[in-house]
Amino acid sequence: MDAFYASAEQAAKPSLRGKPVVVGGLGPRGVVATASYEARRFGVHSAMPMAQARRLAPNAAYLVPRFALYRSVSDQVMELLGRLSPLVEPLSLDEAFVDLEAGSTADDAASALKIGRQLREAIEAVTGLSGSVGLAGSKMLAKIASEEAKPDGMRLIEPGTERELLAPMPVRTLPGVGPATADHLRRAGMTTVNDLAEAGEAELVRLLGKAHGGSLHRMAFGYDDRPVVAERDAKSVSVEDTFDIDLHDRVRVRTEVERLADRCVQRLRAAERSGRTVVLKVRRYDFSTLTRSETLRGPTDDPAVVREAAARLLESVDTTGGVRLLGVGVTGLADFTQEDLFAQAAGERAAAGLPDGVEERPEAATESREGRARAEPGPEGAEQLAARRWPAGHDVRHDTHGHGWVQGSGVGRVTVRFEEPGSAPGRVRTFRIDDPALRPADPLPLVREPPDYSSWPASLPKSRSGAGASGTESRP
């Protein structure tokens, strides 16, 4: 999808169409998640610190992400992709590979282009947003094609033309080449894909290691046989928070770690998984990051067990100077079974030299502490309260004025623009933040009555040969 989050916000808020829109964290340490194409003209791009974006584009609209909205649009798009093939591999909310051969939906360039055109029309009709399509014989080339196609376009890479097409491109074009690898290669005199192809596999392996060097050499020739894989099992679950101001108080650090452990376990349980290795992540005041991990005797989804493992790991970390970010994660995931828990408890009693029936930590065996009152929130100003109750960009409903969204809040007031997807740009009104007629609301669908695509695509003649993949763009 093209500039996905920003495009979705523009579709939801008619007054923002054609205007620079930046979606991301609005706190003092936020970064840009997505900038609309209008904002990109000011030099704003993904992963840029929000403060820098504001300097470059002071008049842009700045919004926090609304994942519930993006997920619902994503579901609609993925449903369409699923009609093309049983093999759909989502990369994110707004990007996926589709194996058209496995779906027998296309067997040559002409039929691939036809299905690509139909797909783009379908996405536009159902979601109101534009997506770009890359068609090629492998995932790597389909991805490159979709990058070239955007915004709002389609690109096909014909088999046999890969080598010539890739040769002049910068090494960064290839998947897996980020800033560090590109720098490494540049110091060795390689800046284009052609340089990689000519360097030879042995040289690349020497520079980058066996796995990376080998795969890069193959990719430089356009060779990539990674299959499209549907249904990937998650391998880890983690949560992390960056604090607006560095934490110095050791007690506070400890309570934050416990909160994160609880949140991590909630996510773990929602996924009906358990995990065996607990990971603590600490980013210090100087941005240096370290991780500490501990592997348990067996998988767990007990919040007390994860909390205490994380707390033990914290003991081994020096936090003097301040903590910028804390994270807690769990890896070594297993499908949860009750037996795992009992085995874990018995094993720990044995390891602690405790007889059966003696519980080391009485409170740890229950979940009574889950959801308990957190550390008291510090004194919070009216501004922060208003911003939390009325986050910029979120939907609201007013008893007499109808559906709208929060344009801003402060000084006891909240400013709302009354408009909705499909309406004309709306009027702005201001209310007291405790106005009883004003309530938070769920996002409205971007297209009120989407056309019926339940019989799309019309079946094509079965074919034996030809491959295709399609990707849609997200973050350029």
Add this chain to the structure above:
DNA sequence: TCTGGGGTCCTAAGTCGG
């Protein structure tokens, strides 16, 4: 006002058991 959050994969060093 410098640098989010949620992941994946790879490498390298150390430990441990056979």
Add this chain to the structure above:
DNA sequence: TCTGCCGACTTAGGACCC
């Protein structure tokens, strides 16, 4: 019994992606 080798596993960090 001592030594060496090998593979599996654990831990930490780095790079990359969206």
